[in-house]
Amino acid sequence: MPELRKDPISDRWVVVSTERGRRPTDFGGTTVAAEQAETKFCPFCDGNEAKTPAEIIAWRKAASLPNTTGWDVRVIPNKFPALIIEGDVNRTGMGIYDMMSGIGAHEVIVETPKHNQNIPDLPDEHVEKILWAYKQRITDLEKDKRFRYILVFKNYGTAAGASLAHPHSQLIATPITPRYIKLELSNSRSYFQEKERCIFCDMIRQELGSGERLVYENEYFVVFAPFASRFPFELWLMPRRHEHGFQIMPDEERLQLARCLKDVLTRLRKTLNDPPYNYVLHTAPNSVPRPGKPDYWGTIQYDFHWHIEIIPRLTKQAGFEWGSGLYINPTAPEEAAKYLREVKV
């Protein structure tokens, strides 16, 4: 019997096939490694620094110069940005419609100088540098009062929307908060106001207690397949301790996060034969208290709990979902978690 399950954070119902569900081998598709094996000119590769817009920041070897070789992680403006950095946010009404100028930042975090070296292949300390770059850019951009939200995400593989094969993440700063994150923010606030507890903390407690959807845990972080997973092998990564913003994570925990992220991405790669995926960082906007500075966007949302949502791109059945908001997931999250736990890393 299939089940209808509700995610308490987004109020989303999902149809989950708990019997005769699809197993890892039922999902086909090309490996992303095959895409990265194609040889053509790549502007993100070591030595081609002059072919990209000028770098914003980079983790560099001592005495190496910007926009030359000698970096481990490099952040550059997107050459074809979805939003434009220069200008004012002009808000306009047009009859019943609202619009504003497309002001924002769109940056690329090049994760490594090597074209086919992905997070599972990198040393933990290198993955930590990628996370360091996320933090630096969020902390810098949230000072810009035009922006309401800074969205960090990764498209891995063509099927996940990547237009370049070289390992990279992206960042978009927007003058609005994206709808789904706004919904999470408001639902987690209502829950906190009613119960004086964080809904994510309650979820973590329940997941650690039952263990059936758990994939990984270390001292600071936990990864599980969410109860109402929209997609097969969907995973949520969260800090165990309540923390509203990714940016305020203590530096000493970053290496643990790197280990955690690398571990679960390795499990996905091994279980599903290097599938395309997306991950998206959900963090509270305006997370860093700035004494003496105006609070541009209202109260800091201490009741939020930052996390990373990882979505492997295995199924194409995602058309009417956009029109309806009803998801049909052919793999129960308990099954997915079991496969992912069992794999040797």
Add this chain to the structure above:
Amino acid sequence: MPELRKDPISDRWVVVSTERGRRPTDFGGTTVAAEQAETKFCPFCDGNEAKTPAEIIAWRKAASLPNTTGWDVRVIPNKFPALIIEGDVNRTGMGIYDMMSGIGAHEVIVETPKHNQNIPDLPDEHVEKILWAYKQRITDLEKDKRFRYILVFKNYGTAAGASLAHPHSQLIATPITPRYIKLELSNSRSYFQEKERCIFCDMIRQELGSGERLVYENEYFVVFAPFASRFPFELWLMPRRHEHGFQIMPDEERLQLARCLKDVLTRLRKTLNDPPYNYVLHTAPNSVPRPGKPDYWGTIQYDFHWHIEIIPRLTKQAGFEWGSGLYINPTAPEEAAKYLREVKV
């Protein structure tokens, strides 16, 4: 300069590239016709009626028998249903989670006995029979008090989630209202309560007035590219007159709807080289007043306005959208509408 646009019905912000946007020829991909040209056994084809579950209803030639040849449109249960028709809707809590048994109906509307005859190829009167089948099934299933919503949708082409190439639509009856439709229902109700006008009627008035996003109109129906289109060449089809439910549409208007749907699907086919697409019917739940019967689901939503959302599947950049609710649309709806208006039908 890109624009951020807000859809007033869903409160969704979308980034729209209004300059250097992608034109029809920028989108590649296989044609669905090529998929339909492959010859293998098809259970939906004329003569194979015994290979499917027994038909529920069909538009048949006089004196032809059920589950034999002689039909124009045929409705059958889905052989691999996402939800199960037999049983009670048991609701359970599991800690912070909610679930219910996966009770529902999942049916297939086979649109024609011929394997590669699609809506643009069919006579208007045949398309009308497909719409007749939608109405019959909704009207029948909404009598079942277990169901809250009946969702009619079409996946055209593998990339849109179709697992069989033969032209067909689907219907899913659920004990919940899908989230996106629930949001539309509640937003259109708030708007009506505030302004005593329908938000969709206001939208139609504005679209007919400006004309820049208009693609088609006849006496009863209008089709336009929505102001905050999430996807290139997204289209919304609506009755011009306020009408909350598809099911209560007068029979004499159905042929006009058939003409309208056929026209715009033909325009999409010609402009975009037979692209995969999805369409989803959004209608008020429980639309047919039943004197003397209990109103199972609360007040009938007379303030809703039924419509069909058509989404061509042209881009793969739809991964982080799931994680964030922020859409980036590389083709301005004004451009899309212009291309679609100009094509000869």
